[in-house]
Amino acid sequence: MTKRHAGPAAGPSQRQLRVAEEVRHALAAVLARGEFRDPDLATARITVTEVRASPDLKHMTAFVSGLGRDLPEAQLRALKRAAPWLRTQVAKAVRLRAAPELHFELDTALDYAMRIDRVMRQPEVARDLVRKDEEGEAE
Structure with missing residues (x-):
């Protein structure tokens, strides 16, 4: 074996x-x-x-x-x-x-996570996420 x-x-x-x-x-x-x-x-x-x-x-x-x-x-x-x-x-x-x-x-993991969190909280990103979610519900 x-x-x-x-x-x-x-x-x-x-x-x-x-x-x-x-x-x-x-x-x-x-x-x-x-x-x-x-x-x-x-x-x-x-x-x-x-x-x-x-x-x-x-x-x-x-x-x-x-x-x-x-x-x-x-x-x-x-x-x-x-x-x-x-x-x-x-x-x-x-x-x-x-x-x-x-x-x-x-x-640098914590710094990276905080940077991603800031990006996710930006109004344009949040708007895009809501649109994507609405498109998924329509299907």
Whole structure:
């Protein structure tokens, strides 16, 4: 009997999702403690919204944002500089064969959702949506 592997379109495996969530919790705990020597991170209020794992679990991309505000570019650069130290902290908290290399990206999902909401609330868009709905009812 041969094993069938899902292709890349199948999405992340259960293991990827589980390990990524453990890494997210570990990163969030480290960031909450605020044990940084870097002045850009010393007073930073950073939240880890999501972590995505590569199929081999060797790379993790952490999506971060400021707590209640935008994350300054200086803090994102500081996180990237602190990645080796953060990797060590995550390795202590999450039992894996190899400590994953951490990559940091700004989480823009909330900004995108707010922009879509603003567009949907524009009078011309709302009018078009009502027309489309009326056309659907007439059929």
